[in-house]
Amino acid sequence: MNRYTPEQAAESIAEARSTLDRVDQMRAGRSSISEAMESLYTNPGAVQTSAAGFEARSEDAGLKWRREMTELEEQRAAERAQAQREEQREREARERRISVSSLEQRITEVETELLDAVRACSTLAEAYEHELARRSVEVAELKTAQARLEKNIAELELRLVTSGKVLDLPSRLVQ
Numbered sequence: 351m352n353r354y355t356p357e358q359a360a361e362s363i364a365e366a367r368s369t370l371d372r373v374d375q376m377r378a379g380r381s382s383i384s385e386a387m388e389s390l391y392t393n394p395g396a397v398q399t400s401a402a403g404f405e406a407r408s409e410d411a412g413l414k415w416r417r418e419m420t421e422l423e424e425q426r427a428a429e430r431a432q433a434q435r436e437e438q439r440e441r442e443a444r445e446r447r448i449s450v451s452s453l454e455q456r457i458t459e460v461e462t463e464l465l466d467a468v469r470a471c472s473t474l475a476e477a478y479e480h481e482l483a484r485r486s487v488e489v490a491e492l493k494t495a496q497a498r499l500e501k502n503i504a505e506l507e508l509r510l511v512t513s514g515k516v517l518d519l520p521s522r523l524v525q
Contacts, residue, residue: 370419374412 354362 370416374416377412377415
């Protein structure tokens, strides 16, 4: 959108007013001549020959035209202002829709990322549970093996003690 400086705007307005004045003068002169010609042909006796009457009629027509043009300009300015307000409202609504749309899209992306993270955490937890169960079984097997070994050691010690032979065995406390 082009923006005019105040000087450019004032110059443009002055030029437009000058053009309107020239058009008013031309139109006022033409309509007065046309009216006079029509009056001459239709009613030759009704034509006013005084210059004052002719100038008053042409001036009245010019003022009427100027008033109508001013009203028309004001109406057009009001319509333009209304159109600009509507356009601004539409632009703001479109921006809100775009904003809401982009927010919804971002929320969807974050939800997707969150679901992926939850799935990854769930998979990791399942893997840890599986590994824990496997290790628990190993620990149970090792404890069972340890208990068997301790039983075997106790039986061997009992045999040695009951056989009456003295043997120097290493202490279980020192390892």
